[in-house]
Amino acid sequence: MEDLTTQTASDAGLSQAQVEEARARHGWNALPSARQAGPLRVFLRQFASVLIAILIIAAGLALVLGEVVDAVTIGVVVLLNALLGFVQEWRAETALAALKKVLSPKAMVIRDGQEQVIAARELVPGDLIVLGPGAKVPADGALGRAVDLRIDESVLTGESVPVSKARGDSVLTGTAVVAGRAEARVTAIGGQTEFGKIAQLTGSFGTKQTDLQVKLGGLARQLGAAALLVAAAVVGLGIFMGQDPLDMVMTGLSLSVAIVPEGLPAVVTITLALGAAAMVRQRALARRLQAVETLGAASVICTDKTGTLTENKMTATRIWTVPGSYAVTGTGYDPAGHIEQDGRRLRAVDDRLLSALLEVAIYCSHARIHQNADGWTMVGEPTEGALITLAYKGWCPLPGARDVLAEIPFSSERKRMSVLRQHGDHAVILCKGAPEQVLEICSDVMEQDAVRALTPEDRAAIETAYRAMAADGQRVIALARRVAPDHQLAEEQLTFLGLVGLIDPPRQEVRGAIAAARSAGIRIVMITGDSPITAAAIAGQLGLTIAHSLTGPELDDLDDSALSDLLSHDVLFARTRPEQKMRIVAALQAQGQIVAMTGDGVNDAPALKQADIGVSMGIRGTDVARDASDLVLLDDNFATIVRAIGEGRRQFANVQKFVRYLLSSNAGEVIALVVNIAIGGPLVFLATQILWMNLVTDGVTAVALGLEKAEPDHMEYPPRDKHTRILGLGGVVTIACLGLYTGMASLWIFYHLLDQGVDLARTAAFSAMVVFEKLSVFAFRSLRLPGWRIGWFSNPLLLLALTLTLGAQAAAIYWPPMQALLHTVPMGLAEWQIVGWFALPIVVVPELLKSLGRANHRPAPVAD
Ligand code: ATP
Numbered sequence: 001m002e003d004l005t006t007q008t009a010s011d012a013g014l015s016q017a018q019v020e021e022a023r024a025r026h027g028w029n030a031l032p033s034a035r036q037a038g039p040l041r042v043f044l045r046q047f048a049s050v051l052i053a054i055l056i057i058a059a060g061l062a063l064v065l066g067e068v069v070d071a072v073t074i075g076v077v078v079l080l081n082a083l084l085g086f087v088q089e090w091r092a093e094t095a096l097a098a099l100k101k102v103l104s105p106k107a108m109v110i111r112d113g114q115e116q117v118i119a120a121r122e123l124v125p126g127d128l129i130v131l132g133p134g135a136k137v138p139a140d141g142a143l144g145r146a147v148d149l150r151i152d153e154s155v156l157t158g159e160s161v162p163v164s165k166a167r168g169d170s171v172l173t174g175t176a177v178v179a180g181r182a183e184a185r186v187t188a189i190g191g192q193t194e195f196g197k198i199a200q201l202t203g204s205f206g207t208k209q210t211d212l213q214v215k216l217g218g219l220a221r222q223l224g225a226a227a228l229l230v231a232a233a234v235v236g237l238g239i240f241m242g243q244d245p246l247d248m249v250m251t252g253l254s255l256s257v258a259i260v261p262e263g264l265p266a267v268v269t270i271t272l273a274l275g276a277a278a279m280v281r282q283r284a285l286a287r288r289l290q291a292v293e294t295l296g297a298a299s300v301i302c303t304d305k306t307g308t309l310t311e312n313k314m315t316a317t318r319i320w321t322v323p324g325s326y327a328v329t330g331t332g333y334d335p336a337g338h339i340e341q342d343g344r345r346l347r348a349v350d351d352r353l354l355s356a357l358l359e360v361a362i363y364c365s366h367a368r369i370h371q372n373a374d375g376w377t378m379v380g381e382p383t384e385g386a387l388i389t390l391a392y393k394g395w396c397p398l399p400g401a402r403d404v405l406a407e408i409p410f411s412s413e414r415k416r417m418s419v420l421r422q423h424g425d426h427a428v429i430l431c432k433g434a435p436e437q438v439l440e441i442c443s444d445v446m447e448q449d450a451v452r453a454l455t456p457e458d459r460a461a462i463e464t465a466y467r468a469m470a471a472d473g474q475r476v477i478a479l480a481r482r483v484a485p486d487h488q489l490a491e492e493q494l495t496f497l498g499l500v501g502l503i504d505p506p507r508q509e510v511r512g513a514i515a516a517a518r519s520a521g522i523r524i525v526m527i528t529g530d531s532p533i534t535a536a537a538i539a540g541q542l543g544l545t546i547a548h549s550l551t552g553p554e555l556d557d558l559d560d561s562a563l564s565d566l567l568s569h570d571v572l573f574a575r576t577r578p579e580q581k582m583r584i585v586a587a588l589q590a591q592g593q594i595v596a597m598t599g600d601g602v603n604d605a606p607a608l609k610q611a612d613i614g615v616s617m618g619i620r621g622t623d624v625a626r627d628a629s630d631l632v633l634l635d636d637n638f639a640t641i642v643r644a645i646g647e648g649r650r651q652f653a654n655v656q657k658f659v660r661y662l663l664s665s666n667a668g669e670v671i672a673l674v675v676n677i678a679i680g681g682p683l684v685f686l687a688t689q690i691l692w693m694n695l696v697t698d699g700v701t702a703v704a705l706g707l708e709k710a711e712p713d714h715m716e717y718p719p720r721d722k723h724t725r726i727l728g729l730g731g732v733v734t735i736a737c738l739g740l741y742t743g744m745a746s747l748w749i750f751y752h753l754l755d756q757g758v759d760l761a762r763t764a765a766f767s768a769m770v771v772f773e774k775l776s777v778f779a780f781r782s783l784r785l786p787g788w789r790i791g792w793f794s795n796p797l798l799l800l801a802l803t804l805t806l807g808a809q810a811a812a813i814y815w816p817p818m819q820a821l822l823h824t825v826p827m828g829l830a831e832w833q834i835v836g837w838f839a840l841p842i843v844v845v846p847e848l849l850k851s852l853g854r855a856n857h858r859p860a861p862v863a864d
Pocket of ligand 1: 384411412415434435527530
């Protein structure tokens with residue numbers, strides 16, 4: 001508890017004119033932003049790979065040996081590839097930079113006498129800022145009034161124990177408020193702050209690669225090493241079989257290019273980055289790309305209730321007291337309603353008990369309501385906002401700035417709050433909170449005209465009333481008071497006044513989202529600080545089945561194995577303390593679940609970090625919770641988590657699709673090349689042709705595949721196992737079968753046409769391979785569903801990519817300059833016909849298999 005008697009009244013803060021004047025002098029409260037890599041840098045980065053180095057050496061070698069055309073072709077292909085890589089990476093960079101901008105920090109400030117929330121960058125020196133638990137200090141400041149303020153300064157000092165601060169102390173940018181409340185006068189902003197000075201010294205930190213990127217990078221490296229070995233063996237074999245050594249060196253080089261899926265890392269990055277941008281459109285911001293990936297495997301969502309499942313727009317609708325009840329009309333924070341008893345409208349002056357209740361409602365609070373052009377708005381906690389609105393409805397006199405002498409703040413652990421108020425020549429303690437917590441410290445009860453001892457019958461009556469209100473889904477707050485002749489704020493021997501029932505309607509979209517999550521095999525565990533009865537009522541309204549409900553104290557009595565058993569059922573945790581969330585997450589993780597956990601308070605940070613996906617709230621969440629989270633819900637809405645999981649599933653599925661697609665294309669080329677060299681015939685594809693296939697045509701198609709929409713039934717399956725490989729046995733078999741077919745088919749075409757000249761045969765084999773690769777993409781658009789289920793035209797970008805690449809292939813064989821580069825000759829209808837016949841099964845067989853496969857083993861519906 002902090003004594004507030006020596007404080008001066010909080011002043012009105014700066015005026016708009018003073019703010020503008022200070023802004024002109026000091027600028028904005030922002031650090032010079034870390035430089036985003038410029039376009040030239042991103043372009044040059046494309047050349048920083050071993051593969052490109054090999055190709056450039058190859059081009060040089062060709063030039064020295066007088067093979068000018070080959071050298072130019074390799075140069076053009078390298079350039080085209082770099083250009084493609086640049087476009088992709090640039091899009092990814094700008095998409096990510098845009099994401100970073102979405103979450104700009106906010107600050108609570110008092111200006112012109114009004115508390116308001118503004119963007120932190122608008123702060124100026126001299127501003128009066130308000131700090132509460134979980135807030136990050138937005139600028140350096142000197143403390144004015146401060147109640148129980150404790151600050152975590154570890155970002156600056158490394159010291160993890162929070163430091164207590166009082167009036168006159170300074171608070172530093174970037175540090176976090178762990179507990180208490182305070183007002184501070186801004187002394188420095190932006191680069192002038194301590195944090196700014198350090199940040200400028202250390203620079204910015206880079207983005208971490210996701211597991212997927214790391215794994216695929218590893219796969220690409222392994223394939224690279226294999227490529228070098230195979231290429232060396234093939235070159236040796238070819239020279240041994242009497243092929244031209246120069247041709248063989250070039251073939252060896254192109255073979256390495258054929259094996260390595262160069263496009264892979266870039267395609268993954270762009271898919272994840274564009275996916276993250278798509279998620280923002282769905283109101284979910286992934287703070288790390290990793291989150292998107294993990295989201296797709298989420299099997300349990302632990303969610304709080306207030307604000308996530310409900311609107312967090314509270315309205316007091318009932319007041320219950322021992323002598324009688326009152327009804328309250330009106331909705332939201334507009335005080336245009338009335339307090340009524342037996343059809344009579346009452347005001348504070350008409351009723352002593354009501355007057356005492358409303359005094360607590362208005363004094364024991366930090367919320368403010370005010371009217372502006374859009375109607376009534378509220379700044380502060382919705383629970384308190386609703387009580388203030390109630391006090392306005394009862395015409396309760398408004399408090400003066402110096403009336404509150406001391407405060408014991410609300411916290412989710414204590415679940416109540418008390419203040420000491422100077423009232424005329426005496427002081428009173430006013431307390432509000434969860435009924436259990438308030439009743440615990442009450443010894444008396446107030447009736448209309450008298451205060452008397454609280455009897456067991458009174459307690460039973462209060463309990464019954466509390467249960468009845470909670471069973472309607474209302475949040476129930478108990479109010480109490482006591483005269484304090486000694487001016488000490490001691491939470492004991494209070495007089496119980498009454499209960500206020502607040503409604504907080506469930507969010508509309510949540511019912512559907514809960515049903516969707518259940519059909520996707522995702523369990524939902526509600527963990528709330530509210531009462532078990534209220535929580536169960538809200539769960540019922542939302543269609544969330546609950547087999548057991550458990551309170552925080554009951555959870556403390558449970559050992560780990562009993563908790564684990566309980567967690568196998570539909571369970572609800574109520575009256576929990578934030579630190580208990582951590583234990584619940586750990587217990588679920590021990591069962592092998594992938595847990596998404598929501599949290600908004602400062603004490604939720606450890607649980608958010610422990611969870612596989614920590615989910616914080618963009619509107620109501622604290623900065624500390626946001627910093628600890630992987631995903632931020634921009635609308636605080638539960639339904640958004642379910643949508644984000646859908647998006648995560650889509651992205652993982654798409655990565656699986658294009659990895660298989662790219663590798664099967666490579667496999668076809670490698671099989672054709674190796675078999676042909678073993679036979680000892682003339683080269684089936686030239687080095688430049690392989691480069692063309694892999695670097696130019698495949699990359700574009702794979703990116704388009706990464707943008708494939710979600711499959712219609714993708715939320716009707718249980719979540720994937722966390723160990724699911726991108727490329728399981730099924731994937732390897734598919735790649736091998738398709739590669740064998742396309743490789744052998746193009747080889748057959750080559751030998752079939754060889755009599756008509758090697759150039760024509762090679763052009764036909766080359767074109768056949770390109771056509772095969774392009775058409776095989778349809779097999780990978782879904783790994784389970786046939787084309788008619790996902791819609792042939794549902795990915796227009798893919799169709800565009802196919803048109804462009806097939807057009808480019810036509811140019812490659814009919815346009816003389818490209819003919820020269822790629823050593824092609826025009827093909828006639830007869831050759832195209834052969835290509836067509838071989839291409840047909842590539843489209844038809846997978847469709848047939850998928851249609852039959854679906855009929856045979858339709859996945860079991862997820863148990864309800
Ligand atoms: P959730 O955990 O789902 O967000 P919650 O908002 O009810 O639920 P807490 O904020 O921990 O969780 O609040 C716990 C209880 O404390 C509430 O049910 C209410 O009875 C009481 N309470 C909430 N806000 C205040 C407040 N500002 N002052 C006094 N008591 C409060």
